[in-house]
Amino acid sequence: MKSKRYFIILLYGCGIVVFLAVGFFFQCRLEDRERSWLQDRQVHRQADELAKELESRELLVPADEVPGFASEAVVMLAYLGRHEQGVIVEAPKTAFAIGDGTLILTAAHCVASFQDSHTEAVSPNIVVISPYYGDVFEFEIVAVDQEADLAVLRAHWPSHPALALA
Numbered sequence: 001m002k003s004k005r006y007f008i009i010l011l012y013g014c015g016i017v018v019f020l021a022v023g024f025f026f027q028c029r030l031e032d033r034e035r036s037w038l039q040d041r042q043v044h045r046q047a048d049e050l051a052k053e054l055e056s057r058e059l060l061v062p063a064d065e066v067p068g069f070a071s072e073a074v075v076m077l078a079y080l081g082r083h084e085q086g087v088i089v090e091a092p093k094t095a096f097a098i099g100d101g102t103l104i105l106t107a108a109h110c111v112a113s114f115q116d117s118h119t120e121a122v123s124p125n126i127v128v129i130s131p132y133y134g135d136v137f138e139f140e141i142v143a144v145d146q147e148a149d150l151a152v153l154r155a156h157w158p159s160h161p162a163l164a165l166a
Contacts, residue, residue, distance in 0.1 A: 069163070070163055072132045073096045073097045073098075073160070073162050074094065074096050074131070075095050075097060075128050075130050075131070076092040076093065076094060076095070076128070077092060077093040077104075077111075077126070077139075077153075078092045078093075078126070078127055078128075078129055078136075092129065093106060094106070094110075095110070095153070096163050097155070097160040097161065097162040097163065098162050098165055099162055099165075100159060100162065101157075101160035101161060101162040102154055102155055102160070103142070103152055103153070103155075104153040104154070105152060105153075106150075107150065107151065108145060108146050108148070108150055108151045109149060110151065111144055111151040111153070112144075112146075126138075126139070128153070128155050130155075130157070130160060132161055133160075137155050137156050137157050138155075138156050139153045139154060139155045140154050141153055142154050
């Protein structure tokens, strides 16, 4: 009789432990869901704030001129190479004409990527694209300063609108 009583007490005790463990598990799951919901809500609130900030900004119309900036001076550097594996096109790099319009200023890392591609290419075409002329031209590298991340190029055109540098 005594052992039956201990067995029943032990059974109730195990039931209580299982009940508490299941309750704790579901409580943790609910806390995780609540935490996830709060994080989602915070992300949505931040997105709404950013959208309101962007809407309040006054952007320049692309046709508007920025005072002191000759937009015609902006040009693109492009690479098209035919390798043994096929045609390779590298994303265009931005540059701008300076001085008398025959010099082009860009970042040295842009030219370095062209130089790397040039050594691998079987038949490379590295060109400068001028929206002003509506055409493409070849160029040569005049100087590269890796430390300052600047490169000066010379385009093979007579002249070009250029930015005035101080």
